[in-house]
Amino acid sequence: MTELLQEPSILTVDQILARMRELAPGFPPGDGVGVFHGMYLTVTELVAAKLTSGYFTDPAALALLDSLFAGRYLAAVDADAAGQRPPACWRPLFELRRRPGIHPLQAALSGMNTHIEHDLPLAVMDTAQRLGRDPLSFEADYRRVNELLAQVEAQVRAQLLPEPDPLRVAEPLLHVLGVWSIDRARAAAWDTVLALRGLRHAPLAYRAMVAALDDSVGVVSRALLTPLAA
Template identity: 90%
Template sequence: MTELLQEPILTVDQVIARMRGLAPGFPPGDGVGVFHRMYLTVTELVDARLGDGYFADPAALATLDVLFAGRYLAAVDADAAGRRPPACWRPLFELRRRPGVHPLQAALSGMNTHIEHDLPLAVMDTAARLGRDPLSFEADYHRINDLLAQVEAQVRAELLPESDPLRLTEPLLHVLGAWSIDRARAAAWATVLALRELRHAPLAYRAVVAALDDSVGMVSRALLTPVEG
């Protein structure tokens, strides 16, 4: 379905080009495709704001954006090569065509993984690459999260319109009500703070990252619980 990544992605424009190239390959009803289209919108929004003063440090934010996207694209490439994606991404890739799962569930499952797992690790990756303290990205971290929240609201409205017969059904309300973008963003920043303190304790750092991979995957899987008979 997808071609393997041949060249390293170094710029936001390259990220967008790669994502646009992948988009037509996702068939209708593919849960990964639902998330992919939403995330492409986020990335295009970030790119549009890099030159207008929205971000305090646009050069560093561009690096963060590339590393952030790279974690999702690595999961796409692993799946395309017949390898298992990281544990946090496996639910969405394994259940991408699961009957009874509403498209909004797929979008939120992907957001959960990308925000709670990939974003804090991308902040740490960016700090290491630029030789900076992760706290120096805090302002722009919250700004990129604001864009994620904006798109999440749009996606909820598009994928679960007022006319959707499932909109008020108890199973769907229960599943969707269990996840909050505000809580996900807060948890992700708490992870940044924890990993910052563990930078010089590699065994503990790796243990926390491994546990994060598994725990985020559990929530992402729960979000894909079928709600339709």
């Protein structure tokens, strides 16, 4: 198969966890990237625990997918730390990470939108390419991860949603967050996998779609970060 992507370097799941735990204390309170990072660390720890519990049908392939998936986020972190611009899909979160008027839950879901709708389908394609397999062979375990993500998203919403008192903020926040759901994001990501799978042997069209995905996901991620107050 024609090589279509510049593949990120691979870390093991344990190395990914070690790197994320090392980075976690460096985010100041209220930092939007730090909010997403904490949530994503919880997800990664949960997936790592399930890799040895019989939860996944193909834990070796899922471990590779998880590493490639996380590697795309960590590459954005490294780019920003080096004074470089991360991919367009990640720029809203990094550019608005300390913007007043943005609720922490907005940051968490903006990061989830970027990571799921952009990074996840590309990581599935990366994994299929490295293993020489059809991306459809990962579908069953892909669906199993949905349950884990939904569990963590529910926890994050419960922890970060404001109490009923500050209605001036809560009402517009609930309006903004009501347009996004993890189920729709994961379904859209799988649809992207199917589209990219059909373009595997058309490199120009494949790259054009990847570029368009980067931009379009960034638009939604920025909309999720609409300031609610000055």
